[in-house]
Amino acid sequence: MRFVEEHTVRSAVADAFADHAAALQALLPEADVQHVGSTAVPGSFTKGDLDIAVRVTAEGFATADRVLAEAFERNTGSDQSPTFASFLNDDLPIPLGIQLCVVGGPEDFFLQQRAFFRAHPEENENYNTLKLQNFGKTMTEYREAKQSYFEVLMASPAYTAFRP
Incomplete structure (x- = not known):
């Protein structure tokens, strides 16, 4: 794994998000399209990709998925x-990840995480440390470490009590 400081890709990612958000809204006019992930949190280390959450109603999920x-x-x-x-597209200049979730569903945590890291820069630094500890490791190793980190974070009193 390799990481860069978020500010080094901020402008390019913002432009990519504007383009992708417009295209996604055209495909799914009822969806809530949000920039999430490390490039949405100032001061983060990032793989340099763009993560987008596409939030839909339970009734609209199957159509949006298709x-x-x-x-x-x-x-x-x-x-x-x-x-x-x-979903993904790793062949773009800014690799793209799209996370489709049902509003209020069990996987609808991306906005909460973004807000939490923005409001708690010390926790974002902890996450940055995890990333730097995984520099040069495989994606599988990084994902395992990341999953463990988020399990602990999302069960913590600070996170569970946090309201954006």
């Missing part, structure tokens, strides 16, 4: 469920 599957590659390295699907 529409996105026609336009993007499914991310087979990510869990899928009746309320969550992940």
